[in-house]
Amino acid sequence: xxxxxxxxxxxxxxxxxxxxxxxxxxxxxxxxxxxxxxxxxxxxxxxxxxxxxxxxxxxxxxxxxxxxxxxxxxxxxxxxxxxxxxxxxxxxxxxxxxxxxxxxxxxxxxxxxxxxxxxxxxxxxxxxxxxxxxxxxxxxxxxxxxxxxxxxxxxxxxxxxxxxxxxxxxxxxxxxxxxxxxxxxxxxxxxxxxxxxxxxxxxxxxxxxxxxxxxxxxxxxxxxxxxxxxxxxxxxxxxxxxxxxxxxxxxxxxxxxxxxxxxxxxxxxxxxxxxxxxxxxxxxxxxxxxxxxxxxxxxxxxxxxxxxxxxxxxxxxxxxxxxxxxxxxxxxxxxxxxxxxxxxxxxxxxxxxxxxxxxxxxxxxxxxxxxxxxxxxxxxxxxxxxxxxxxxxxxxxxxxxxxxxxxxxxxxxxxxxxxxxxxxxxxxxxxxxxxxx
Numbered sequence: 001x002x003x004x005x006x007x008x009x010x011x012x013x014x015x016x017x018x019x020x021x022x023x024x025x026x027x028x029x030x031x032x033x034x035x036x037x038x039x040x041x042x043x044x045x046x047x048x049x050x051x052x053x054x055x056x057x058x059x060x061x062x063x064x065x066x067x068x069x070x071x072x073x074x075x076x077x078x079x080x081x082x083x084x085x086x087x088x089x090x091x092x093x094x095x096x097x098x099x100x101x102x103x104x105x106x107x108x109x110x111x112x113x114x115x116x117x118x119x120x121x122x123x124x125x126x127x128x129x130x131x132x133x134x135x136x137x138x139x140x141x142x143x144x145x146x147x148x149x150x151x152x153x154x155x156x157x158x159x160x161x162x163x164x165x166x167x168x169x170x171x172x173x174x175x176x177x178x179x180x181x182x183x184x185x186x187x188x189x190x191x192x193x194x195x196x197x198x199x200x201x202x203x204x205x206x207x208x209x210x211x212x213x214x215x216x217x218x219x220x221x222x223x224x225x226x227x228x229x230x231x232x233x234x235x236x237x238x239x240x241x242x243x244x245x246x247x248x249x250x251x252x253x254x255x256x257x258x259x260x261x262x263x264x265x266x267x268x269x270x271x272x273x274x275x276x277x278x279x280x281x282x283x284x285x286x287x288x289x290x291x292x293x294x295x296x297x298x299x300x301x302x303x304x305x306x307x308x309x310x311x312x313x314x315x316x317x318x319x320x321x322x323x324x325x326x327x328x329x330x331x332x333x334x335x336x337x338x339x340x341x342x343x344x345x346x347x348x349x350x351x352x353x354x355x356x357x358x359x360x361x362x363x364x365x366x367x368x369x370x371x372x373x374x375x376x377x378x379x380x381x382x383x384x385x386x387x388x389x390x391x392x393x394x395x396x397x398x399x400x401x402x403x404x405x406x407x408x409x410x411x412x413x414x415x416x417x418x419x420x421x422x423x424x425x426x427x428x429x430x431x432x433x434x435x436x437x
Contacts, residue, residue, distance in 0.1 A: 001032075001054070001055045001057060002028060002031060002032045002035070002052055002053070002054045002055070003052060003053045004028045004031055004032075004050065004051075004052040005050065005051050005052065005072050005087055006048060006049045006050030006051060006052070006067065006071070006072045007027060007048050007049055007050070007169070007358075007360070008027040008030060008031055008046055008047070008048040008050065009047050009048045009166040009167060009169050010045075010046070010047040010048070010166065011027035011030035011031070011048075012030075014030055014034060014045060014046075015030050015033075018030070018033045018034060018037060019037065020033035020036075020037065027048075031046075031050070031052065031054075032054070035054045035063065036056070039063070040063055040065070040132050040134075040140075040142060043065055043132060043142045043143070044142055044143060046067070047166065047365060047366060047367070048067060049067045049069075049071035049072050049360070049361075050065070050066070050067045050072055051064075051065070051066050051067070051072040051073060051074035051087055051127075052064065052065060053085050060135075061134070061135045061136070062134070062135045063132055063133070063134050063135070064076065064085050064127065064132065064133045064134075065127070065131065065132035065133070065142070066127045066128070066129055066130070066131060066132075067129065067130070068129055068130040068143045068366055068369075069129050069130075069273075069341065069342065069345065069364050069369070070128075070129035070341075070342035070345055070346070071345045071349060071361060071364060072087070072349065073087050073088070073126075073346060073349065073350075074086075074087060074126070074127040075087070075088070075089045075092055075119055075124055075125065075126055075127065076092075076124070076125050076127055076133060077092050077095075077096055077098070077123055077124045077125070078125075078137075079096070079123065083135075084096065085127075085133075088242075089119040089120060089121055089124045089126075089244060090121070090242070090243035090244050092121075092124050093121045093124060093243075096123065096124075098121040098122050098123050098124055099121065099122050100120060100121060100122075100436055101114070101118065101119070101120055101121055101122050103118075103312045103314060104118055104119065104120045104121075105120070105245070105431075105436070106309060106312050107311075107312055107315050108120070108245050108247070108427075109305070109306045109309045109424075109427055110300065110304045110305060110306050110309045110310075110311060110315070111300075111303070111304060111305065111315070111339065111340075111343075112247040112248060112305055112343055112423075113247055113339075113342075113343040113346070114126075115312075115314060115315050115318045115339075116128055116129075116318070116338060116339060116342065118314075119244075120244045120245060121244075128141070129338075129342055130142060130143035130144070143366070145337065145369065145370065145373045145374075146370065146373065146374075147370075147373050147374040147375065149371055151371070151372075151375050151376075151379055153389060153392055153393075155371065156368075156371065156372070156389045156393075157389075157393050159365075159367045159368050159371055160186075160190070160362070160363070160368060160393070161190055162367070163362040163363070163365045163367065163368060164187055164190040164191050164269070164362045165190075165191075165192075166362075166365070167269060167360040167361075167362045167365075168191060168192060168193070168269070170266075170267045172264065172266045172267060173195075173264060173265060173266070173267070174191075174192075174193050174267045174268075174269065175193055175195045175196060175197060175261070175265050175267070175268055175269070176188045176191060176193045176195075176196045176197070176219075176268060176269040176270070177196070177197055177198070177199070177254075177257075177268055177269070177270045177271070178196040178197065178198050178210045178213055178214055178219070178221065179198060179206045179209065179210055179213075179271075180206035180207075180208065180209015180210050180212070180213065180401070180402065180405055181206070181209070181271070181402060181405065182271075182274070182387060182390055182391070182394055182399070182402045182403065183271030183272075183274035183275070183280075183363070183387075183390070184213075184270065184271035185213040185216075185217070185271075185394065185397075185399050185402040186271075186274075186390060186393060186394055186397065186399065186402075187269050187270070187271050187362055187363075188213065188214070188217045188219055188269070189213075189216070189217040189397045189399060190397075191269055193219065193269065194219060194220060195219065195220045195221075195222065195265075196210075196214055196217075196219045196220070196221050196222070197221070197222050197223075197224060197257060197261060197268075198210035198211075198214075198221060198222070198223055198224065199224045199226075199253045199254065199256070199257035200223075200224075200225060200226075200253070201225065201226050201227065201228060201231065201253075202225055202226075202227065203228070205225065207223055207225075209401055209402070209405055212401040212402075213399060213401065213402055216397075216398055216399055216400075216401075217397075217399075222261075224256065224257040224260050226253065226256055230256065231249070231252045231253065231256075232252075232429060234251075234252030234253070234255050234256050235249070235251075235252050235426070235429055235430060235433070236429075236433050237252075237255070238251060238252060238255055238350075238351065238354060239430055239433045239434055240433070241354050242350060242354075243434075244434070245427070245430050245431070245434065246347065246350070246351075246430060247343055247346065247347045248344070248347045249422070249423075249426045251347045251350070251351045252351075254347075254348065254351040254352060255351040255352075255354055255355055258351070258352050258354075258355035258356075258357040259355045261355075261357065265357070266356070266357060266358060267357075267358050267360060268352060268357055268358065268359050268360065269359075269360050269361075269362060270348060270359050270360070270361055271361075271363065272341075272344055272345060272348055272359075272361040272363065272364060273341060273345075273361050273362075273363030273364035274363045274387060274390060275336075275387070276336040276337055276340065276341045277363055277364075277368060277369065277372050278372065278380045278386065278387035278388070278389060278390055279333075279377065279380040279381040279386050279387065280386050280387045281336065281386075282381060282385075282386035284302055284303060284332065285329070285332060285377070285381055285386070286381065286383075287302055288328045288329045288331070288332035289328075289329050289377050289381065290328075291327070291328050291329075292328070293328045296311070296316060296319050296320060296323070297310075297311070299319075299331075303335075304420075305419070305420060305423045306420055306423065306424060306427075319335070322334055322335065322338070329377050330374070333373070333374070337369070337373075341364070345361065345364065348361070391403060
């Protein structure tokens with residue numbers, strides 16, 4: 001038996017090597033068969049996003065696992081003979097009467113999430129990305145990052161093109177989010193989608209840039225415009241649905257945009273992961289390349305989202321262990337892959353799923369991530385440009401505007417305000433609606 005959330009993009013190819021009498025064309029059955037035959041060794045073969053629990057009824061043994069990047073959520077509570085596993089920590093909280101974690105809330109205020117492995121509730125753990133858990137309490141990483149090849153532009157492009165095509169696997173229509181920026185523009189241009197959607201507020205949007213990108217890529221574009229008041233209400237709605245803190249102000253824009261899509265639109269390609277893959281957060285990655293290390297607090301001053309919060313002891317210990325025996329740029333790469341990116345993926349997954357949609361992230365695939373991991377910084381970042389391989393590809397695709405526009409990120413700001421002050425206002429609204437103040 002299996003309970004499974006996600007998509008296995010290479011499941012058709014995997015079937016060819018499995019001695020199994022298939023009754024469906026579903027990737028759920030492919031996963032079931034692979035686990036029944038090969039056990040946890042099958043996990044390394046999977047290309048996709050997933051969280052599942054597999055039960056062998058003959059032995060009463062089970063295995064639970066999560067995809068390599070944490071695209072799909074998975075939480076676990078264990079006490080005595082009781083084990084509860086679920087996709088949402090608040091659902092488990094209801095069964096065990098767990099209290100909110102003060103340390104997790106402090107970490108959320110500073111880095112927009114609890115440290116990896118923790119949830120917002122005491123006694124409920126996050127199953128780490130790339131990890132499986134067994135009924136005998138064995139817990140092990142099945143996938144680690146390691147540099148696998150010498151870089152070539154052709155190799156990068158081939159892997160990205162292959163990933164985009166794989167992420168279009170669906171029996172329903174596929175669309176895409178599109179901004180004025182580089183990441184979503186390249187995904188859209190490489191895809192076969194015919195429609196795209198752009199989201200913003202009347203006082204703050206990228207509609208002009210998105211229109212230009214859509215015209216070049218020959219896609220039909222739909223605009224979703226919202227007011228600051230609607231944005232604040234969306235935060236309240238998401239908090240009511242999630243029953244735990246949401247992480248990013250633009251989560252509300254994603255949710256509202258998805259709700260306005262046609263009911264038959266279920267699958268959405270997005271550009272998440274390019275900045276982590278290719279050092280797109282140029283300010284902080286240039287700081288890391290400069291090797292200006294003055295301690296962890298200095299790093300969090302550069303990265304953190306609150307000017308009033310210091311790190312918890314467990315966050316300090318986690319980051320110090322991550323930094324050990326690494327250069328500053330190696331630490332920064334790992335932080336963005338193992339801490340920052342899973343937080344963004346969680347926000348995209350929860351906001352789209354709350355509106356009955358499924359987001360897919362072609363930049364976040366094992367072939368691309370393994371290919372770029374620990375590649376020299378100068379391949380990705382110069383004094384004037386970031387995401388250099390993607391820029392070269394965008395030039396071939398004639399996305400001139402996306403190349404020339406300054407990176408601004410997906411902003412949900414309605415007025416000129418300091419970033420940390422904006423987050424503190426957002427977080428107070430979230431906490432007030434949770435009743436956790």
